Amino acid sequence: xxxxxxxxxxADHVGVSKFxxxxxxxxxxxxxxxxxxxxxxxxxQLGYFVQKKARPAGARPAAQASAKAQRDTIIVLIPNVRxxxxxxxxxxxxxxxxxxxxxxxQIGIMIVTEHITDNFAKxxxxxxxxxxxxxxxxxxxxxxxxxxxxxxxxxxxHEDPLIPSDSLFMNNFECMRRVxxxxxxxxxxxxxxxxxxRYSKSFSDRxxxxxxxxxEMQVELHQWPELLSFExxxxxxxxxxxxxxxxRRLAADGLPTSFVCxxxxxxxxxxxxxxxxxxxxxxxxxxxGFDNIDDxxxxxxxxxxxxxNKEALGQRAVETLLWRIEHPDSPKExxxxxxxxxxxxxxAPASSASV
Numbered sequence: 001x002x003x004x005x006x007x008x009x010x011a012d013h014v015g016v017s018k019f020x021x022x023x024x025x026x027x028x029x030x031x032x033x034x035x036x037x038x039x040x041x042x043x044x045q046l047g048y049f050v051q052k053k054a055r056p057a058g059a060r061p062a063a064q065a066s067a068k069a070q071r072d073t074i075i076v077l078i079p080n081v082r083x084x085x086x087x088x089x090x091x092x093x094x095x096x097x098x099x100x101x102x103x104x105x106q107i108g109i110m111i112v113t114e115h116i117t118d119n120f121a122k123x124x125x126x127x128x129x130x131x132x133x134x135x136x137x138x139x140x141x142x143x144x145x146x147x148x149x150x151x152x153x154x155x156x157x158h159e160d161p162l163i164p165s166d167s168l169f170m171n172n173f174e175c176m177r178r179v180x181x182x183x184x185x186x187x188x189x190x191x192x193x194x195x196x197x198r199y200s201k202s203f204s205d206r207x208x209x210x211x212x213x214x215x216e217m218q219v220e221l222h223q224w225p226e227l228l229s230f231e232x233x234x235x236x237x238x239x240x241x242x243x244x245x246x247x248r249r250l251a252a253d254g255l256p257t258s259f260v261c262x263x264x265x266x267x268x269x270x271x272x273x274x275x276x277x278x279x280x281x282x283x284x285x286x287x288x289g290f291d292n293i294d295d296x297x298x299x300x301x302x303x304x305x306x307x308x309n310k311e312a313l314g315q316r317a318v319e320t321l322l323w324r325i326e327h328p329d330s331p332k333e334x335x336x337x338x339x340x341x342x343x344x345x346x347x348a349p350a351s352s353a354s355v
Contacts, residue, residue, distance in 0.1 A: 005048040013042045025144060033141075040140060040162040073108040074321065075124060075132040075151075077142075080113045084136040089293035090263075090310060094135055094156055097314020105322065120145045131321045134158065134165075137200065152328065154321045156313055157202055164332045166320050168313055171336040172202050172290075175306045176209030178341055179288055180260060184217050187350030188258045188286070191219075194227045194242070194270055195262025203262045206290060210260055224249055235269050242266075243273035250277070255285055257350050264289035264296045264305055271299065271346065282348035292342055301345035308339050 007025070011018045016035060024031045024039040025048075031039070076098055078084050084091050095111070102109050107130065112123065120142060132146060132153040143163045146153055154166040183191060191214070197207040207228070214221055226245050232238035259274075261267035267289030271281055279285055281301055289296055289305035296303040320335060 005043075005046045010039060010042050010046060010048060013046065014038050025148075029141070036141060037162070040144070044162050072130060073110050073128055074102060074130050074318075076109060076111045076135060077132055077138060077146075078111070078113055078135040079138060079142075085113065086111070089295065090291055090308075091136060093310035094314040094317075097311035097316075098133055098135075098318055099314070100311065101315040101318030105318070121149055126151060131325055133317050133321055152321060152324050154317055154324060156317050157200070159201055159334070166324055166333050166335070168317050168320060168335045168337070169202060169205070170306075170308050170313070170339050172205035173209040173212070174336075175339045175341070176206040176260070176290070177213040179290075179306060180210050180213035181217070182341060183258050183260070183286070183288070183347070184213070184219060186348075189219055189350070190222070190254075190256040191258045191260055192224055192227055192256045193260050193262070195266055196230060197228050197262075199262075206262050222253075224253075232269075235265060238266060239269040239272050242269055243276060246273055246277060255279065258286040258288070258347075261287065261289050264291045264293045264303060267303055267305070267346075268295060268299055271301075271303070281346055286347040288347060296342075297344070304344045304347040305342055306339045307342050309337065313337060 007018050007021045010025075011021045014021070014035075016039065020031055020035060021039050021043075023029075024036040025043060076095060078086070078091060078095065086092050086095055099109060110124070126149045129151055132151050134143070134146075134153060134155045135157070137158055138155070138160075140160050140163055143153075143160055143165070147163060154168065156168050157170075159165070159167040159169075180191070191210075193207055193210050195203050195207065197204050211221065224245070227242075230238070230241045230245065232241050259267070259270050261270055267287050271287050274281060274285060274287070281287055287303065289303045290308070291310075292305045292307040296305045316335065316337065320333070324330075
């Protein structure tokens, strides 16, 4: 029989105090982000999180039924960071889907948008919470506190490698492979991916899908590294940054035939920058996006993009959480939804998009 993993063992493994381990594993403040990540990583590696608490035989079903009868609210947690909010063209539609799904089951909803840094339990009433749906980026500090409260939860468009949970994403990898394959099939060989691949799991998966198809079709990447790492707080900043990159690169390397963007907002910024530099779209260069936000169909030229059924993501998150509540010990699941490539005016065959 394996021995129980203790906080002291984790502390010795990382080289910190037991007090620091206790605070980090409880999701409390007072520990640096780097130290917290090392502690969580060590706890995961040593098997601390998979230890089962002993339960009296036969007591669990009755206790669960009693607790479930008293809990009638599901929390939707969407911290207001990186433009994750109710009014977003992307995140707002996901919340609409969650709201619709909960209404169908006649379950109450509490939307929490505060960027919480400590003591999540004081903000809510854990005894009245049936479960939680996390939308977008959520810190592992907060996820740890939710886990320690014993609240079942699922994540939408985010996962934490150190804190396993059910998660839902678009099939970003395969969708981007399909976009890239379409462009290559239409004669495009001078492609550039645009998006900070460390920004999110979805951006990373889209980059991997793009690269996978390029390698499979034996097309050399020639990727401009600065297009994979730039930052910007809004479209104005992103446009300014991209325009500066394009001005430097076009003089030295010439114009690519297509820019494959990690999302629609970035694609719109790329199109704005290109048009400011006098580049005709799609006559000289094509641009694709991802997400199919409302602006993609309203801009000129209209943007070819991958349609993400955002409402379906939200509705499926509700069904996944309700299933998890009924099956707490079943293996965690990662659910991938398919998307469709929507062709609009920003793409054309390479014969029409030559310099």
